[in-house]
Amino acid sequence: MDPLANLNDIHLPEQISSFPIAPGWWLLLFVVVAALCWLAFRLLTKHRYLRPYQQAVIELEQLEKPAIIDSMRILKWVAMHYFDRRDFAPYYAEQLLTALTDKLPQKHQQTFLHKAQNALTHQYHPKADQKYGHAMQQAALFWLEHVNITGAWVNKRRSTATRETTL
Numbered sequence: 001m002d003p004l005a006n007l008n009d010i011h012l013p014e015q016i017s018s019f020p021i022a023p024g025w026w027l028l029l030f031v032v033v034a035a036l037c038w039l040a041f042r043l044l045t046k047h048r049y050l051r052p053y054q055q056a057v058i059e060l061e062q063l064e065k066p067a068i069i070d071s072m073r074i075l076k077w078v079a080m081h082y083f084d085r086r087d088f089a090p091y092y093a094e095q096l097l098t099a100l101t102d103k104l105p106q107k108h109q110q111t112f113l114h115k116a117q118n119a120l121t122h123q124y125h126p127k128a129d130q131k132y133g134h135a136m137q138q139a140a141l142f143w144l145e146h147v148n149i150t151g152a153w154v155n156k157r158r159s160t161a162t163r164e165t166t167l
Contacts, residue, residue, distance in 0.1 A: 050149075052081045057144055066137035067129040068119050075100060075140050082149045093120050100143060108146040115139035 056078045063070060072092075079088045079100060091099050097120050101109050119136035122128045 052078060053144065053149055057141065060137055060140050060144070063137060065129070066133040068123045068133055068136045071133070071136040071140040072096065072120075075143060078144065079103065082147075093123070103147055104143065105146065105148065108142075112139060112143055112146075115142055 056074050059074055060066075060071065076088055076096060083103060088096065088099055097113070097116055101112055104112055116136060116139035119128070119132035119139065122132055
């Protein structure tokens with residue numbers, strides 16, 4: 001008697017299904033999707049927040065014959081968007097320049113004043129735009145480059161929340 005004659009064929013086990021997935025994988029998937037949604041929301045919020053800043057820079061750079069009043073109008077618009085409107089709305093010329101300077105870091109205030117002072121002092125003289133328009137445009141670009149608008153967003157949100165709770 002042959003001992004090998006009693007052997008049967010080897011049967012392979014059934015394929016193990018991948019479904020249902022273990023709860024840990026569902027949790028990991030939820031965390032990844034939530035993180036991606038949060039990241040998309042933050043990027044969209046940042047993009048929307050920076051849009052006026054970007055528009056102001058583009059508008060200033062596209063001025064072919066920059067007028068002092070155009071540069072000041074753009075700066076005032078950006079400042080009122082990012083900071084409290086009451087700090088800028090009632091001011092023109094020297095008062096506006098002082099309010100804009102106060103929003104810059106201390107190390108950049110003198111440079112901004114130096115660039116913008118002559119333009120504002122002479123803005124009502126004949127041909128002032130030809131003489132000082134480019135200088136005011138450069139001062140406006142300098143202000144936009146060095147002002148801390150991200151800190152303004154945090155402070156503006158805090159002050160808005162404080163105002164809403166006191167009402």
